[in-house]
Structure formats: structure tokens, C-alpha cells
Amino acid sequence: MTRARQTRGSAAGQGAGFLRAANLERAAVPHGFGMRGSAEPPGVRRAAQVHGARVLCADGPAGAALSQPAGETPRPPHRTEAPREADALYATHPGVTIGVVTADCVPILLAALAPTAAATPAGATPAAATPTAAPAVAAIHAGWRGLAAGVIEAAVAALRRAAPRSALCAAIGPHIGPCCYEVDAPVLTALFDSPAPPSPQLAPPNALRPTRPGHFLLNLGAVAQHRLTRAGLPAAHITTIPHPCTRCAPHFASYRRDGPQSGRMLHWIAVPVSPRGGRVAP
Ligand SMILES: [Zn+2]
Numbered sequence: 525m526t527r528a529r530q531t532r533g534s535a536a537g538q539g540a541g542f543l544r545a546a547n548l549e550r551a552a553v554p555h556g557f558g559m560r561g562s563a564e565p566p567g568v569r570r571a572a573q574v575h576g577a578r579v580l581c582a583d584g585p586a587g588a589a590l591s592q593p594a595g596e597t598p599r600p601p602h603r604t605e606a607p608r609e610a611d612a613l614y615a616t617h618p619g620v621t622i623g624v625v626t627a628d629c630v631p632i633l634l635a636a637l638a639p640t641a642a643a644t645p646a647g648a649t650p651a652a653a654t655p656t657a658a659p660a661v662a663a664i665h666a667g668w669r670g671l672a673a674g675v676i677e678a679a680v681a682a683l684r685r686a687a688p689r690s691a692l693c694a695a696i697g698p699h700i701g702p703c704c705y706e707v708d709a710p711v712l713t714a715l716f717d718s719p720a721p722p723s724p725q726l727a728p729p730n731a732l733r734p735t736r737p738g739h740f741l742l743n744l745g746a747v748a749q750h751r752l753t754r755a756g757l758p759a760a761h762i763t764t765i766p767h768p769c770t771r772c773a774p775h776f777a778s779y780r781r782d783g784p785q786s787g788r789m790l791h792w793i794a795v796p797v798s799p800r801g802g803r804v805a806p
Contacts, residue, residue: 540775545633545695547763548793553635553661554621555793557697557765559775568623568792571610573665577673579682580610583617611670612679614662616686618797622663625788627777628705628770629667630748631697632676633793636660636683636690660687661793666748668707672714676748680755693761694752697791698776701769702733702743705780709738715747726750 540563542556556562569582571590580590590608613622614634624631637659662679664670683692712732713719721727728734731746745764752762770776777787 542792543697543765543767545697545763545765547693547761548633548635548695551635551637551693551796552798553637553659553693553793553796555633555635555661555695555791557631557633557695557791558789559698560777560787560789561775562790564623564790565621565792568621568790569613569615570623570625571613572608573611573624574609575665575667575669575673576609576611577670577675577678578610579612579614579662579675579678580608581682581686582613582615582620582622611666611675612662612664612682614660614679614682614686615795616660618795621792621794622661623790623792624663624665625790626665626697626699626770627779627782627786627788628700629665629670630699630744631789631791632664632666632679632748632752633695633697633791634662634664634679634683635693635793636662636687637693639689639691659796660690661795663791663793668711668715668744668747671744671747671751672711676751677755680752680757691761692757694757694763696745696748696752696762696764698765698767698770698789699745700771700778700780702731702741703769704771705742705744706735706739707742708740712740712742715742723750 540559540561542558542562548555571580582590584591615622660683662683664675664679666675716722725731726746731743733741735741749762753759771778771781777789779786
């Protein structure tokens with residue numbers, strides 16, 4: 525886990541500012557995790573979030589519709605999805621900014637970057653000079669339903685298709701903590717694809733704590749981290765923003781604390797424009 529820092533009144537947002545992830549900062553990828561009162565930067569493209577696993581491409585011109593990724597077989601819908609409904613977006617055109625909103629769910633920002641020699645496997649040719657290497661970015665809204673439906677895996681796959689030979693970095697933003705997130709056994713079964721935790725990191729006492737019969741306090745961020753790792757991201761490329769629980773900390777929006785009045789926090793990421801952006805730094 526690496527550090528994050530907070531900036532106030534940056535060029536991208538005023539007011540409460542945004543939290544930044546160290547790994548994306550090192551790679552010079554513009555991004556921010558919002559809090560209550562963070563002003564939305566102009567031009568952020570967003571989908572209508574429905575707690576599913578659909579990924580859409582946001583590369584069209586400003587005002588254009590989000591699009592089904594090229595060459596992708598449409599996922600069989602579990603429900604009828606309107607054209608703008610998706611819980612992950614990706615973009616590859618420099619300057620395009622995408623975002624998701626949350627209030628307790630897990631926001632994840634992903635970047636597919638040109639690997640440095642340090643990030644390239646021994647014997648392989650660094651892909652930095654390959655036009656298709658990078659960069660590309662994605663933003664994911666991951667509650668338990670989206671995690672169970674595979675939204676992280678779908679977004680990682682879309683980025684790998686959009687930017688082959690890239691190295692992926694991920695940053696996990698502020699979300700509800702295990703202090704306040706109680707789930708029952710059917711939710712766990714859906715999240716784990718089995719009745720038992722799929723890894724020691726998700727087993728008690730690490731990410732699960734029994735409460736009343738059939739119920740557990742769950743570390744949802746640990747599930748997201750596990751899914752990213754299972755999708756092939758090295759642990760060293762995943763940063764979790766150090767943060768208190770969104771329900772416990774008043775500077776975050778929390779649906780569980782405030783209900784429909786909670787508002788939402790915006791988390792955004794942009795395809796780097798500058799020449800120094802979009803590279804995995806050692
Ligand atoms: Zn809490």
C-alpha cells in the first residue's frame with residue numbers, strides 16, 4: 525500500500541479538493557478521488573450507474589454517446605440496460621476525462637501505461653515505443669453487486685484490449701469500512717463465487733468478522749483488491765488511498781449514514797496529454 529496526498533483547490537477542482545493516489549501521481553496520470561463538496565471538474569464523462577458489470581468506451585467527441593467497446597461481444601444482460609447504463613468507463617484519447625460517483629461503494633481508477641524497463645519482464649522488449657502500448661484509463665464503480673457481477677474483471681479486460689502490452693496500475697478510493705459494512709451469507713457467496721473465502725486475505729479475521737448469526741462485517745476494499753490481483757495486477761501496482769470509513773467520517777458522502785440525501789462523491793481520471801504522462805515509474 526502506498527501513500528496518497530490531498531490537494532486543495534487544484535486546477536482540476538476547487539473547494540474540498542481531491543485525494544490523489546501515489547502510484548498514479550508518479551505516472552503523471554491526472555486523477556482525483558472526491559469528497560463531500562469537491563467541485564466536479566469540467567468535461568467529465570459519466571455513465572448511468574446500475575450496479576452491473578457493463579463497461580463502455582468514452583472516446584467519442586464531446587457530447588457523443590458512450591459506446592460498446594469495439595470487437596467486444598455484448599455481455600448477456602442480467603437486465604435490460606439503457607444505452608448509457610454502465611458501471612465502468614474507459615478512454616484512450618488524450619485529454620478525455622471519465623468518472624464514477626459513489627457513496628459507500630468502492631471507486632477504482634485504473635491506468636494502462638507504457639511499462640518502463642523496470643516493469644518489463646526479463647527478456648521481453650519494453651513496449652514504450654509501441655504506439656498501442658499506452659496510455660488508457662478506466663473508472664469503476666464497485667459495490668457488492670458489481671463486484672459479484674465481475675465489473676473489475678470486465679474493466680481490466682477492456683483496458684487490456686484497448687491498450688495491449690501495457691502495464692496496469694490501480695488505485696482504490698474511499699469506501700465504507702468493515703466497521704459499518706454488514707452482509708449476510710448469500711452476499712458473501714455471490715462475492716466469493718463459493719460459500720468459503722477464496723483466499724486467506726478474505727477469510728476471518730482479515731476481511732471478515734462474524735456478528736449475529738449468518739452475518740459478517742466485510743472489508744469490501746479487500747474484495748476489490750483481491751479481484752484486481754486475480755485479474756493479473758501485481759500487488760505493487762495497486763494503491764489503496766488511506767482513509768477512514770465513508771460512513772464514519774462526515775467529510776465523505778455515505779448512503780448508509782444519510783440515505784437518499786447523502787449526495788455522491790465524484791472520482792475522475794483523464795488520459796494523459798503531456799509527454800511525461802502515462803508511464804509506470806519505478
Ligand atoms: Zn464505519
